[in-house]
Amino acid sequence: MEQRHADRIAEQLEELVFDGTFSDGDRLDEVRLSELFGVSRTPLREAIQRLAQSGLVELIPRRGAFVRQPGPVELIEMFEVMAELEAACGRLAAMRIADTALEALREANTRCQRAVEAGDTDSYYAENERFHKIIYRSSGNAFLEQEATKLHKRLKPFRRVQLRFRGRMGQSMAEHEAIVAALADADADAAATALRTHVAVQGEKFHNLMASLRSAAE
Amino acid sequence: MEQRHADRIAEQLEELVFDGTFSDGDRLDEVRLSELFGVSRTPLREAIQRLAQSGLVELIPRRGAFVRQPGPVELIEMFEVMAELEAACGRLAAMRIADTALEALREANTRCQRAVEAGDTDSYYAENERFHKIIYRSSGNAFLEQEATKLHKRLKPFRRVQLRFRGRMGQSMAEHEAIVAALADADADAAATALRTHVAVQGEKFHNLMASLRSAAE
């Protein structure tokens, strides 16, 4: 099944930005990349337009496309939004989640637990992701699911770092239990709170300080 | 100051989609539009790529770009996400809002009130927008502010309809008062709840029904 070159290139470029092949501030040279992908500049530029729209690269007129990796502050902000989006998913899912989904959640959780006991971090990440994806889906809001998935993907490269910050995986598992319990009880506020704190990073006080300085400076 | 054609065209195309010049399902004819804008197909296609990324048009390979106006269900979903984003802004703003911003909020509110009394709906919409923008900004989270602003803009064409659904503007004003009070009290939960209900549309029960049907069908 033939795919448009521009589509394929957009995906591959995105991958190259995510996996750190390009560092922050690197310019995406059109001729170099077109040779790399074996196409002309035209489909490559169309792909770049899309990356620009999703914020992965910055387009400076007559200068080129520069990759825009989030700095520490922006990263904290993005995690904060992720926490709120997951909280929203939890709030809605508490009212709408199906029994089958609840069961799937429990299963993912036990597999998560097993991965922790086996020390299998790769498997843990996979099951953890499945756990959260089920909650996105169970919000019963396809648009929210899409937005949450998009940001989740964007933050993927930084999630391991976040986990190291937060300490051990054990605490994360306990929070999963609390989340499932809240959803089973149809307790919207509890589910939202549990998910928010689950995703939130430690550096919140630091961020509060930064933010207050920023608004005071205006 | 010369701007890139692609940028200018992306904005104008977006406008044409928003203001209803193109209906749902319309194909964006490249040659027709390139003649309309007085450019070649190249910059026009680049603009279309961006619209596709933001979801305004759907790109079907070898078929073209079709405008994708949200249907009733998707619209309800988007308003629901808007409500959650505003709630998140309120939650964070309750902790971080500056006194000057709080004052600006009160001023916007009084101007809102005046517009209601004068029956000046245009002015009301302008001040209402200012009110909400201040809250986005006061979240102290530039990324959240950006996301909220983006969705706010996307929903703009449908906001008047929503307001008609909800009844009079008076109730909206009362909710504004409650929001300001919660922010002044630094009551995060109250601010979040007030903003969520303020934005939420009536059709929530209807949506709950639809969503439960959707998840049950899987």
Place this chain on the structure above:
DNA sequence: CCTGTAATTCTTGTATACAAAACTATTGAC
């Protein structure tokens, strides 16, 4: 040796040309 400027080279932005797929319409069979 440093600095400002002009010429050169590179790169982006746009237009045009070409190939292939999809749509349309005509023609022919039944």
Place this chain on the structure above:
DNA sequence: GTCAATAGTTTTGTATACAAGAATTACAGG
């Protein structure tokens, strides 16, 4: 009259060509 096949047209997707701004280098002056 309806349907199918096919020729012709349209439209998308990609490559190439060209124009103009930006970066770089060479060079003259101090």
